[in-house]
Amino acid sequence: MSILGYLPGENILPDYMKAINYLKLVSDIRGNVEWTYVEKLINYFEINPKVKIKKMSKGMKQKVALITACMHKPKILILDEPTSGLDPLMQEKFLKIIKDFRNKWYNNFFSSHIFSEVEALADKxxxxxxxxxxxxxxxxxxxxxxxxxxxxxxxxxxxxxxxx
Structure with missing residues (x-):
């Protein structure tokens, strides 16, 4: 669905694929993705998309999943424990970009046990x-x-x- 972006609490990504191939596959399936925007997200989240997913850390996999959820600029973004596996610096970058998304086009629904995230992002x-x-x-x-x-x-x- 083009208006919905979703990040599950537990990501299961295809280990046999490189991140770039996976992102292109999802982009092709959605059909409404601006690839230059995906490249901006790849650079923003500092991932090497040519690495096989199997070789990625949990944090890197989480970043790939975040890009997948956001790549088509959905109007509604549902995130379950979105910073799980991210280091503190990347958590800050995540909070910054989600605030920016919210100001531009997203409505966010997310679950988190980290009150600082809730405080930074939630209105209710x-x-x-x-x-x-x-x-x-x-x-x-x-x-x-x-x-x-x-x-x-x-x-x-x-x-x-x-x-x-």
Missing amino acids: IAIIKSGKIISEIVMKDVKTPYEKVYWVNKVNSYNLIFFK
Whole structure:
């Protein structure tokens, strides 16, 4: 689907292919990809696309998967643990480009256990349990300079943080 980009929490890429071949294959299947933009993403994420995926580290594979999710400039981008395997410098680059995407054309939905990522990227947070939203938080309310009271309740092995 041309309006949707998706990055799963666990990437399974074809080990026998070089990254460039994989990216070209996905580009051909989608049919709506501007290849010069893919090349910009390859350079931005600093990958060597001529290396076989099998020889890549987890972080390099994650970067290939990120490019795959973003290459066609989807209107909706769904990311599950997007910085998994990325080193701290690349995590910062990722946050920067996602903010830029959001300002240009993307609506982002992502899951993360790293609060600094959530704080940097999210306007609104939903806590989901068993497929249902059990709580919603607006980030600007969390960031206000007023004194806040926090408490944690353990409910069915979930730690829920409440704000007042």
